[in-house]
Every structure is written in structure tokens, then in C-alpha cells.
Amino acid sequence: xELITDKxxxxxxxxxxxxxxxxxxxxxxxxxxxAGHLALVELAAQHADEVVVSIYVNPxxxxxxxxxxxxxxxxxDDQSALAGTPCRAVFAPSDLYNHDHMTWVEVPALxxxxxxxxxxGHFRGVATIVTKFxxxxxxxxxxxxxxxxxQRRVIERMVSDxxxxxxxxxxxxxxxxxxxxxxxRNARLTAEWRAAAVSIPDALFAARDRFLGGERRVxxxxxxxxxxxxxxxxxxxxxxxxxxATLTPMGDDQRVDxxxxxxxxxxxxxxxxxxxxxxxP
Amino acid sequence: xELITDKxxxxxxxxxxxxxxxxxxxxxxxxxxxAGHLALVELAAQHADEVVVSIYVNPxxxxxxxxxxxxxxxxxDDQSALAGTPCRAVFAPSDLYNHDHMTWVEVPALxxxxxxxxxxGHFRGVATIVTKFxxxxxxxxxxxxxxxxxQRRVIERMVSDxxxxxxxxxxxxxxxxxxxxxxxRNARLTAEWRAAAVSIPDALFAARDRFLGGERRVxxxxxxxxxxxxxxxxxxxxxxxxxxATLTPMGDDQRVDxxxxxxxxxxxxxxxxxxxxxxxP
Numbered sequence: 042x043e044l045i046t047d048k049x050x051x052x053x054x055x056x057x058x059x060x061x062x063x064x065x066x067x068x069x070x071x072x073x074x075x076a077g078h079l080a081l082v083e084l085a086a087q088h089a090d091e092v093v094v095s096i097y098v099n100p101x102x103x104x105x106x107x108x109x110x111x112x113x114x115x116x117x118d119d120q121s122a123l124a125g126t127p128c129r130a131v132f133a134p135s136d137l138y139n140h141d142h143m144t145w146v147e148v149p150a151l152x153x154x155x156x157x158x159x160x161x162g163h164f165r166g167v168a169t170i171v172t173k174f175x176x177x178x179x180x181x182x183x184x185x186x187x188x189x190x191x192q193r194r195v196i197e198r199m200v201s202d203x204x205x206x207x208x209x210x211x212x213x214x215x216x217x218x219x220x221x222x223x224x225x226r227n228a229r230l231t232a233e234w235r236a237a238a239v240s241i242p243d244a245l246f247a248a249r250d251r252f253l254g255g256e257r258r259v260x261x262x263x264x265x266x267x268x269x270x271x272x273x274x275x276x277x278x279x280x281x282x283x284x285x286a287t288l289t290p291m292g293d294d295q296r297v298d299x300x301x302x303x304x305x306x307x308x309x310x311x312x313x314x315x316x317x318x319x320x321x322p
Numbered sequence: 323x324e325l326i327t328d329k330x331x332x333x334x335x336x337x338x339x340x341x342x343x344x345x346x347x348x349x350x351x352x353x354x355x356x357a358g359h360l361a362l363v364e365l366a367a368q369h370a371d372e373v374v375v376s377i378y379v380n381p382x383x384x385x386x387x388x389x390x391x392x393x394x395x396x397x398x399d400d401q402s403a404l405a406g407t408p409c410r411a412v413f414a415p416s417d418l419y420n421h422d423h424m425t426w427v428e429v430p431a432l433x434x435x436x437x438x439x440x441x442x443g444h445f446r447g448v449a450t451i452v453t454k455f456x457x458x459x460x461x462x463x464x465x466x467x468x469x470x471x472x473q474r475r476v477i478e479r480m481v482s483d484x485x486x487x488x489x490x491x492x493x494x495x496x497x498x499x500x501x502x503x504x505x506x507r508n509a510r511l512t513a514e515w516r517a518a519a520v521s522i523p524d525a526l527f528a529a530r531d532r533f534l535g536g537e538r539r540v541x542x543x544x545x546x547x548x549x550x551x552x553x554x555x556x557x558x559x560x561x562x563x564x565x566x567a568t569l570t571p572m573g574d575d576q577r578v579d580x581x582x583x584x585x586x587x588x589x590x591x592x593x594x595x596x597x598x599x600x601x602x603p
Contacts, residue, residue: 048485060341137485143431144449144483150424168425169484176485202425203450204329204418204457 042123043130048177051132055093055179063090067180067207069171072096072133073113073225074122077215081184084212086127088182094123095174096133101142102166108313113225137173146172148195148202154289155191155304156315159278164195171196172205180207188214188222190302190317191288214316216242222316234310240273241307241316248303249318257322260293262303270307278306278313285319297322323404324411329458332413336374336460344371348461348488350452353377353414354394354506355403358496362465365493367408369463375404376455377414382423383447389594394506418454427453429476429483435570436472436585437596440559445476452477453486461488469495469503471583471598472569495597497523503597515591521554522588522597529584530599538603541574543584551588559587559594566600578603 045051055065066089068081078094085092096119103109116133123131145165151157152164175183185193197209215223220242221235230238244266256262259282266280281290285300297320304317326332336346347370349362359375366373377400384390397414404412426446432438433445456464466474478490496504501523502516511519525547537543540563547561562571566581578601585598 052487139483142483144427144429144480146425146427146484148425173483173485176487179487199425202420202423202454203427204454206333206457206460 042120042128044120045130045132046134048134048137051093051130051134051177052179054130058091059179064181065089065179066092067174067178067183068092068094068128069174069183069185070094070096070119071098071112071225072119073115073228074119075215075223075225075227077186077188077223079122079126080215081186081212082123082126082128084210085182085184088184088208088210089180091129092127093130093132093178093180094128095178096131097137097170097174099137099166099170101138101169102163104160104163111229113228132174132178137170145169146199146203148198151191151195151198151288155279155281155283156306157191159306164192167192168195168199172199172203175200175205175207182208182210184210184212186212186214188224188316190304194288220246222314224314226312226314229312231310234274234312237273237275238309238312238314240269240275241305241314244269245303245305245316245318249320252297252320257296257298258293259291259295259297262297263293266303266305273309275307275309278308280305280307282320323401323409325401326411326413327415329415329418332374332411332415332458333460335411336458339372340460345462346370346460347373348376348455348459348464349373349409350376350378350455350464350466351400352379352393352506353400354396354509355400356496356504356506356508358467358469358493358504360403360407361496362467362493363404363407363409365491366463366465369465369489369491370461372410373408374411374413374459374461375409376459377412378418378451380418380447380451382419382450383444385441385444392510394509413455413459418451426450427480427484429479432472432476432479432569436560436562436564437587438472440587445473448473449476449480453480453484456486456488463489463491465491465493467493467495469505469597471585475569501527503595505595507593507595510593512591515555515593518554518556519590519595521550521556522586522595525550526584526586526597526599530601533578533601538577538579539574540572540576540578543578544574547584547586554590556588556590559589561586561588563601 066085068085098112146168147165157164219239248262283290301320306315347366379393427449428446438445500520529543564571582601587596
């Protein structure tokens with residue numbers, strides 16, 4: 042497994058493989074790798090001949106400086122974690138932006154709601170850095186996890202609208218044994234808050250079960266979730282039942298009569314966690 | 323010379339050449355080709371093995387629907403014009419956008435002034451369509467004319483900021499014998515307005531001469547130009563002496579003590595014409 046820190050070297054690595062007619066798979070990450078990331082690497086390997094994993098904590102997608110600074114960084118551990126996987130190259134640049142960077146890629150309509158409403162500029166930063174990575178790594182396929190559902194949808198839309206020459210593959214969310222979605226942020230939870238955070242998957246799965254049992258009223262799906270987080274001390278950014286096509290939250294008086302997603306963002310002990318489940322009527 | 327109208331065929335054409343280690347040069351146009359475009363094709367051929375010219379009137383860069391609709395279209399004439407040039411393929415798609423396109427590439431800081439201030443959304447449309455073309459045509463080098471100076475600067479900045487894997491080459495402005503910059507819009511001028519429009523290069527070159535003669539006061543450079551257009555019936559959008567680094571217009575009380583550009587946009591008989599000259603102290 043190669044460690045590449047330089048744009049030109051990354052380009053050359055990919056170019057050499059394209060000239061050998063090899064397909065490149067790409068898994069962009071911010072490091073602090075866990076089993077969820079490793080599952081995305083395995084998935085990428087099913088769609089490509091060689092897999093590149095990037096490790097880069099992208100400053101432009103953080104709306105809060107303290108969140109950026111506290112984001113876990115452990116490149117040596119990350120390389121060890123990738124040693125047993127099909128990853129062939131780690132791209133870990135120290136910096137990727139011009140000092141006076143001023144170009145932005147945006148999908149405003151898909152970024153207006155859910156996390157986009159609570160993290161100003163977040164998806165603009167994501168779309169921009171991902172465009173840069175696609176330009177440098179030139180993958181044939183890139184894998185994005187379903188845990189960051191809105192992110193994957195923004196990227197899929199950007200790839201289609203800009204004719205970027207690659208395919209996006211969705212990776213299912215990897216969960217801890219108790220159901221909590223794996224996230225680099227989980228490491229920042231105390232034992233107490235970690236126990237409380239399981240109310241996220243519990244509430245999501247309970248809502249999905251009610252939906253599968255015939256409940257279609259948005260309010261009746263949302264209310265028990267809000268109650269659950271109130272009980273476990275979760276501070277809610279949003280608990281939304283959103284139209285899957287537009288990611289626009291539906292009103293409590295509406296009915297889920299089309300594909301939808303229940304998406305939540307809840308703080309436990311100051312750590313912001315997100316998760317989601319799809320609903321298909 | 324091949325005529326390609328389909329994205330997938332264009333990609334395949336380029337891919338085949340890249341696998342033969344050929345460099346692709348690209349000249350994006352909106353058709354209605356004139357000698358200025360053909361000079362850009364010749365320039366592209368100096369930097370590449372094969373040249374692609376795109377012909378596409380991009381709806382998203384027009385702020386006025388009537389301007390979009392009246393933009394001259396003559397693909398058959400354009401193909402004839404290209405027959406004697408190094409152009410190997412014409413990419414003339416009928417449409418390039420998803421029906422619900424929602425992704426935008428922007429360089430807001432460079433698009434805030436000059437044409438950007440008078441044509442809302444124009445450079446967003448330009449940056450977005452050019453990103454799409456770069457994704458589809460995958461050129462090694464693309465040529466942009468200096469006549470559309472702000473456009474070239476926006477594209478150069480976008481390429482650098484997004485790490486797009488190509489080089490931008492600037493093509494000098496091609497002029498009619500009397501100095502008027504060649505433009506597809508010139509065909510819409512009546513004989514009288516065509517005669518009046520020569521006041522644009524006359525005023526620009528006179529201003530540059532005053533600058534070369536030692537005049538550094540912005541107001542003293544601008545005033546004779548405004549007077550000239552008042553005399554010939556030109557309706558001014560802007561007559562600006564702009565800092566070349568930021569494209570921000572300088573105040574009349576400032577002095578040109580750094581690289582600058584005199585840029586103008588003036589209507590003659592309802593036809594908007596632009597032109598510029600560089601100033602290097």
C-alpha cells in the first residue's frame with residue numbers, strides 16, 4: 042500500500058493505471074477510520090481493480106472551527122487499519138486548497154434542508170472538495186456511505202449535473218452491535234452518552250416499524266422519536282421525514298405517500314450524531 | 323472532421339485518443355464562428371495533437387431571454403468555416419443539461435464586477451457549462467480568447483481551484499481592419515452602428531496610449547472614453563479601469579500603480595459589445 046501526499050504523484054499513479062485499462066475505485070474519508078469505512082473499501086474493490094482511500098479533514102465543510110479542530114486525526118492508525126483491506130494507495134495530502142481559494146461547487150436545492158439548514162456552507166464545502174478529489178484521483182467509481190445520506194445525494198446529483206466521468210456507489214450504513222451507526226465522532230462520547238445515543242437507532246427503527254405497520258402520518262412518525270430523545274437527553278437539530286426526491290421535510294399533517302427518508306441529527310453530550318432510514322410506501 | 327452530437331460518443335472519441343497518448347486541444351464556442359474563433363483553433367493546434375471545437379449556445383449564461391433567442395445559430399456554416407482548420411471534431415450537442423439541473427460552479431469574487439455586475443448569473447452559467455465540457459471532452463489544453471477577458475480569468479481560477487487536469491491558453495483578440503474586436507454579435511449591427519462601434523477600440527487604444535505616455539490617474543483615463551461613447555451614441559454598461567488581480571474597478575481618484583485592465587461594455591443600437599486592453603505599469 043502506497044502513501045501519496047502530493048497531487049501530482051496521485052495523478053501519475055492513477056494515469057499509469059488508466060493506461061493499463063485498470064478501473065480505479067475511490068473512498069474519500071476524513072480519516073479516524075472505523076469498520077464502516079473499511080466496509081466501503083471492500084465495496085469499492087468489488088467495482089474496481091485498484092482502490093484509493095483519501096484521508097483529509099476538509100476545512101471548508103466545517104461550519105464550526107472547534108468542530109474542525111476537535112475532529113480526530115490519526116493517519117498512522119488509519120494506515121494500519123487499511124493494511125488488511127484491498128486499499129492500494131492512501132492519498133493523504135497536507136493541504137489541497139490555494140491560499141486564496143474562491144471557487145465553489147454547489148447544489149443549493151438539495152442542501153437547503155436537513156443538515157444543510159443547520160450547517161451553513163457544509164455541503165458547498167463537501168461538493169467542492171469532492172470535485173477536487175475526483176479531478177486529482179480520476180476514479181471510475183467512488184463509494185459514499187448511506188450514513189451521510191444527504192451528502193451522497195448531493196454528490197450523486199453533482200456528478201450527474203456536471204457530467205463527471207464516474208459512477209457513485211452507495212454503501213450501506215455499518216452499525217455497532219446495539220445499532221448505533223458507526224462514526225468517527227462516536228469516539229468523543231462518554232460512556233453515559235454512548236449509552237444514551239443508542240436511542241437514535243432505536244427511535245429510527247421503531248418509526249420504520251410503525252411505517253411498515255401502516256402508519257403514514259408524518260406527525261405520528263416523528264412524535265415518538267422526539268419523545269425518545271427528550272427522555273435520553275438528546276438535543277435535537279432536526280427529526281425529519283423528508284421527501285426522498287427533494288430532501289424537503291414534510292409537514293406533520295402530511296402523509297408519507299411517496300418514497301421518503303427519516304433523517305435525524307441529535308447532540309449527545311455535545312457530540313452531533315446523524316442517522317437515517319428509508320421509507321418506501 | 324467528425325460531427326459529434328452525443329456525450330457518450332464525445333467521451334469515447336477523447337478516450338481513444340488519450341489511450342494513443344495524444345493530447346487533445348479544446349475550443350469551446352457558441353457557434354456563429356468568425357476569424358477570431360478560427361485563430362483560437364490554430365492556437366489550440368500548436369498545443370495539442372487533435373483539436374475539438376464545441377458549438378453550443380448555453381442557455382444558463384444568458385441573463386436575458388431575448389439575447390439568448392437572438393444569438394446567431396448557423397452550425398452548417400460553422401462546419402464549413404472549420405473545414406480548412408486543424409479542427410478534427412465538432413461537438414455540437416442539442417442539449418447538455420438535466421431537465422432539473424441544480425448544480426452550479428461559481429467564482430463569486432471574480433464575477434462580482436464588470437460584466438458579472440450587469441449580467442446576473444452569467445459567469446455561474448459559464449463556469450458550469452465549461453466544467454461540463456471539460457468533463458465530457460477531457461481536453462489537455464483549452465483555449466479562451468482575451469476578448470472575453472473576465473471569462474478567461476474566471477475559467478483559469480476555476481481550473482486552478484478545482485484542480486481540473488488541463489491547461490488554459492489565452493488567445494489574443496482578433497480585430498477587424500479598423501480595430502473592432504471580432505464578435506458574433508457584430509453581425510447584428512446596422513451599417514451606421516457598425517461605424518459608430520469603432521469608437522470602442524479607438525477609445526481603448528487612445529487610453530492605453532495616454533497610459534504609456536505617463537497618465538496614471540484612473541479618472542483621466544476613463545473620462546475621454548466616456549466622452550467618446552457619448553459622442554458616438556454608445557450606451558455604457560461600464561467603462562472600468564480594474565485591478566488585474568481582482569478585476570475590481572478602481573476609483574477615479576486612484577492611480578494605476580499595479581497591473582490593470584481597461585474593460586468596457588457598451589451598447590450600440592441595442593447590441594452589447596465588450597472589449598479590453600491591459601495596462602502594465
